[in-house]
Amino acid sequence: MMTEEMHPAIEQVLVNIEKVMIGKRQVAELSIVALLADGHVLLEDVPGVGKTMMVRALAKSIGANFRRIQFTPDLLPSDVTGVSIYNPKEMEFQFRPGPIMGNIILADEINRTSPKTQSALLEGMEESSVTIDGVTHMLGKPFFVMATQNPIEYEGTYPLPEAQLDRFLLKMKMGYPSAKDEIEVLNRVQKQAPIETIDSVIDLEELRKLQEEIKEVYVDDSIKRYIVDLADSTRTHGSVYLGVSPRGSIALMKAAQAYAFIYNRDYVLPDDVQHLASAVFVHRIILKSEAKFEGITAENVVERILARTPVPVQKAVK
Structure with a gap:
């Protein structure tokens, strides 16, 4: 796939x-997939691995x-x-836009705020608009949210409800850089911030x-059936409470359409679906308590479903 x-x-x-961003090409690539597909990204990782820098670099680019x-x-x-603030000179209320009125939004540590405030972002993500004092304000195009959350610290946090998790197209992790990449990071920031x-x-x-x-981008009926079969398998899997x-x-x-497009194809392949399935499905799966106790993860479930679901063999081109 990567040779295309x-x-x-x-x-x-x-x-x-x-x-x-050094050594993070796959994360950058998937971020672009979400942006092109008019979706949003949930980035879960520890502080200091470059989440903010990734979003800033994408926005500047x-x-x-x-x-x-x-x-x-x-x-x-x-x-x-x-x-909306009252202006005594004009004798009317004037709307002062918040930070959501941008193109690329970094929602840093989204799980540290209350569900009520989280839901304020939810409307914008789903409807591309926000409503203040009964007036609907349309957001700009494009509108892309990359939200981050720390998977280690849970004290004082409000876990995202399933309804909001479902609004994110992809969920990803940055991961630590290799020793070689980290040395290159030090070299680049020694004199000037690369951003x-x-x-x-x-x-x-x-x-x-x-x-x-x-x-x-063309999606063959066999590919659509493959996607539905994968999703349906999560709903009937023995380890899954909610698929x-x-x-x-x-x-x-x-996401598969966007991934095919960035590799200069006007049709989706089963490989595209397989490559993206985990990033799209993992945060939408709720495991049963006994499965968690046994150490089973949502990633394990998706991997097993991909391994046992028949793959379309006919080339999906017009």
Whole structure:
């Protein structure tokens, strides 16, 4: 799969990100898949591995308006969406937009704020709009949220409900860099922060066109059936309490279309589906208590389902 020629514009963006993020090409690639598929990403990892830098590099590479929201227990919904303030000179209420009114949003440590504030972000992610004082305000295009959460510290956190987890197209982990990559990180930041050296390589209008082109990527009926079979297997698996919803099937199809597109194909292959299945499905699966006790993970379940589900053998081209 990786030997295929990549779409020139996407390759430029990846090269740009790699000036800042070393050894994280797959994470950068999947982030672009979510962005092109008009989805959002949940990035779960420990502090200091480059989550914020990844989002900033992506935003700068496409000339997007980057906003960062630091989620804390005392954060209010209006701190995210904005607020209407009375202007005595004009004798009317004026809307002051919150940080959600950007293109690329970093929702840092999203599980540290209350469910009420989390839900303020949820409407924007699902509806591409926010409602304040009964007035609906449309968000910009593109609108991409990359939320982070720390998997180690649980004290003072509010776990994301299933309904909100389902809104994220992909869930990923950054992981620590190799020793060689970490030395290169030290070399690059010794004199200047690499993020300051990169400029945009595509603009928002070009990105919007790419998002529209992805919708035309052909998905054969056999591939759709394969996606549905995978999702349905999670619902009947013995270790699973709650399986993947139809929204998860849609997410996998859209992600596969975007992945095929960045590799210059106008059709989806079973390999695309297999490559993305874990990132799309894992956070949508709730395991039974006994399965957790036995050490079974959602990743294990997806791997087993992929191994036993028949793969379409006919080439999925027009």
